[in-house]
Amino acid sequence: MNKLFITLCAALLPLCANAQVDELFQEAKPKGKETVTIEEMKRNLYGNIPTENGKIVLRYTCETPNMTKDEAYALLGYWAEKRFQADLKRAEWGEKNFFHNLPYAAVKMASKKDGAIKCQGAEELIVTNKTFVKNWSEFYYTLNISVTDNRIDAVVTNLYYITDAEGDRAKLTGEEFISNEAIQNGKGRFVRNATKYRKETIDLFKSLFSEIKVVASSKKK
Numbered sequence: 001m002n003k004l005f006i007t008l009c010a011a012l013l014p015l016c017a018n019a020q021v022d023e024l025f026q027e028a029k030p031k032g033k034e035t036v037t038i039e040e041m042k043r044n045l046y047g048n049i050p051t052e053n054g055k056i057v058l059r060y061t062c063e064t065p066n067m068t069k070d071e072a073y074a075l076l077g078y079w080a081e082k083r084f085q086a087d088l089k090r091a092e093w094g095e096k097n098f099f100h101n102l103p104y105a106a107v108k109m110a111s112k113k114d115g116a117i118k119c120q121g122a123e124e125l126i127v128t129n130k131t132f133v134k135n136w137s138e139f140y141y142t143l144n145i146s147v148t149d150n151r152i153d154a155v156v157t158n159l160y161y162i163t164d165a166e167g168d169r170a171k172l173t174g175e176e177f178i179s180n181e182a183i184q185n186g187k188g189r190f191v192r193n194a195t196k197y198r199k200e201t202i203d204l205f206k207s208l209f210s211e212i213k214v215v216a217s218s219k220k221k
Contacts (some may be wrong), residue, residue, distance in 0.1 A: 029144045039053070049179050056157040056174045060209040064216050065150055069115050071219060072147035077117055078117045079215045080107050081146070084119045097161075100136060117146040124160070125204065126197045137163035137197065143208070152216055156205060161197065 049056055064072055082088075088101040104122035109119075121141040128135035142158040159174030176182055178198035 005199040048087055048176075049198070049202070051175070051179060054175065055157065056159050057207055058178060060154045061155075062152040062209075062213050062214065062216050063150065064152055064219075067150060067216070067219055069147050069149050070112070072152055072216065073112050073117075075114050075151065076145055076147060076212070077107075077216060078180050079113075079211075080110070080117050080119050083211070084121065084143075098126065104140070108111070117145040117147075119145070121156075125197065125200055127200055135196075139201070139204075145212075152212065153211060154212055156208075159201070161198075203211045 001210045016146065020155075050059075051057060084101065084107055086101060086103050086105050088105070090099040091097045093099075100123060102122040104120060106120045106122075107117065108120050109116065109118040119142070121139070121143055122137050123139055125139035126136045138161065140158070140160050141156055144155045144157070146153045146155075161172045161174075161177055163170060163172060168184075177194055180202055183194060184196065
């Protein structure tokens, strides 16, 4: 493995957002229902955020035919070490592909025996990225990857943001900031910006899951 592997994955990212990943954030329409409320329209406009027991849980499964557990672990382990490297920076502020991991980003646990990788996501989530305007927050999440023969499962939990709004620095959980309920009921703090952060969050995880799929597809024939 070498730098070419990571370069190819980065290059393919804009091309690999597929229907399977997109469907993770789409809400099924109730059968026989011809009209929707304004709240439903607003929520669907910015995608669906799935929850389990009141907590945001994002699950992605990638089938990997003819790939062993050890092969999948080697690929995903190498990718995770690069993707969650502390202070990793790509491009410059103001450029379209700007990306910056915070110092807390890390692979927290990796077990080849169990086929498990736990990553701490910590990065800048950019909402507005222009020459003289930078609207962003610190964004944190936990990514758990489990690999078996012919299958990769990824689960994202523990989303939270540290955001400045009018000089008020606050920590906001994903549930109170960008969940379906927060958007629908208007109870989330800084709700005026919540939909923007919600959209960028969904886009981030679409890219992350698509990246996992690209890496899983990179096995040499």
